Amino acid sequence: MSNANPRISYIREKLDSKIIEVQQAHGDDVLLLDRSGLRASFLVLKTDTQLGYDFLSDITAVDYWQKKEPRFEVVYQILSIMNHQRLRIRVPVPESDPTVESLTPLWRGANFLEREVWDLFGIRFIDHPDLRRILLYDEFQGFPLRKDYPVNLWQPRVPEREVAGTFVDERSHNKLLRLKKSLGGKI
Amino acid sequence: MGPSHPATHGTIKFNLKLDGEKVLDCDVEVGYLHRGFDKSCEQATWTQVIPYTDRLNYASPLINNVGYALAVEKLIGVETPPRCQYIRVIVSELSRIFDHLTCCGMSCSELGAITVGFYMIEARELIMRIMENLTGARLTVTYVRIGGLKHDLVHDFAEQVAQAFKTIRKLLTDCDHLLSRNRIFIDRMSNVGVISQETALNYSLTGPILRATGVNYDVRKAFPYLVYDQMDFAVPLGSKGDNYDRFVCRMQEIEQSMGIVEQALEKLPVGPVWIDDPRFVLPEKEKVYNSIEGLMHHFKIIMEGIHVPAGETYLAVEGGNGELGFYLVSDGGGRPYRIRVRPPCFIAMGAFHEMIKGYMVADIVPTFGMINMIGGECDR
Secondary structure (H helix, E strand, C coil), X not given: CHHHCHXXXXXXXXXXXXXXXXXXXXXXXXXXXCCCCHHHHHHHHHHCCCCCCCEEEEEEEEECCCCCCCCEEEEEEEEECCCCEEEEEEEEECCCCCEEECCCCCCCCHHHHHHHHHXXXXXXXXXXXXXXXXXXXXXXXXXXXXXXXXXXXXXXXXXXXXXXXXXXXXXXXXXXXXXXXXXXXXX | CCCCCCCCCCCCEEEEEEECCXXXXXXXXXXXXXXXXXXXXXXXXXXXXXXXXXXXCCCCHHHHHHHHXXXXXXXXXXXXXXXXXXXXXHHHHHHHHHHHHHHHHHHHHHCCCHHHHHHHHHXXXXXXXXXXXXXXXXXXXXXXXXXXXXXXXXXXXXXXXHHHHHHHHHHHHHHHHHHCCCHHHHHXXXXXXXCCHHHHHHCCCCHHHHHCCCCCCCHHHHCCCCCHHHCCCCCCCCCCCCHHHHHHHXXXXXXXXXXXXXXXXXXXXXXXXXXXXXXXXXXXXXXHHHCHHHHHHHHHHHHCCCCCCCEEEEEEEECCCCEEEEEEEECCCCCCCEEEEECHHHHHHHCHHHHHXXXXXXXXXXXXXXXXXXXXXXXX
16 A cells, blocks of 8 residues: 555665554554664654655654553654655554663754653653653652553652752741641641 | 743743853753643543643634644544634634734733733734634633534624724734834844754744744645635745744734635635534434434433544644644544644744853843743643
């Protein structure tokens, strides 16, 4: 089916050993890629003059807990601004070693997107310059978008932390302590 | 600077490294409005997600509604009737005007041009009244449904729009006179927050920020959805990629959007606004109360949710701030397995340090203003 598409067969030629599967999903081209040498594969897609997928649109992940093996899939949406073509790339990642090569050397925009995937799914990006939590706070335990993270789980409050060079009000810390005391350790 | 600062409309923190007034480096801390959009969506039925999407970019809730509904319809494989598509274009463009007016008006008033701020808020209020008349709500509209719309346009919609546009055009001309050759405004905006074309593409920026650098990328033109391919409109481009270009791009887009709305209202076909498929569409109340099939359909859709075939899809629409994408994964049940929103302003905040490096602390205000960071969408 997708063999009829010359662009896809060209990609097949270029990335032969890395491709696990080529799919068509509701008119979108989807490529399942092996995670080894992922950055090199993306480099081909980005710099090849015939393909020219020069724009990274989005990075996210899906957790197929107890549904699929390997458990995670990192999903990249790339597009070619010149040719107006989109391509979706899915990279299976096993639970035992949730790591993928970072794309920040290719697209600096990957920085925030990969941080978000790390924050919510706990998938590590190798060679990422600054892999910190982004939407949640540093003391947060676990990765909330994993399917085995209960939706109604409460996490304890954290005291206001001092950031170098900022003024932290002592009173708010004492207030939190009083609050904790009055609630009998419920928070 | 932040998370709650009088000159930044939005809860966000900038950790700045300064040399006097000069910004050497900036680390943006987002997430203060994180409420677990993705996780909440996984608990809701496909239809119940629509109100959640209102709260993403709350300056243009209808575009979010339309984008989500289109993505689900793509996954189901249905197409809505022409009238519905035209109405969706109209409400999307009204939302875009609303979004740009919010962005430009707020930024101007933060720079001291309070008059312009009020003029634009007045123009915005006119759009908001149209929305209120149409949807019943000012902000959390929830107007679009999967496979249709909540209801058809109100009978005097076209007159309301024509009257509002007349006033808005006058107000915008006044704003133009107040700003275009205003020395203070140009000094604060021009050559500030400059980002080059390559850097903008490298940082995945979209929307007015990318177009201000001269890249012609608008999802409505590049990947036409709905009936945008039948509309005649231009994509305003900038050249320098500074704040002034972004401002001008947005102002020109307002004019283009008004043109699209007028064209769509002129061409608006008659017909139903719903697809004809009882699996996805709630039956009329008449049928629910008087027939067993109607009652069953109603019950099934409300209790179990509509059944979306297993699969995955990505669909992007042009939001107020750029490419607003929805990546949906369905396992065939009544509830989404995974919903991911590509938030344009979250990605723009990732490039903020590039825009502000080397400028003054005071330049953060217009630069941040022209990104139009909306906490609901950035932090989800």
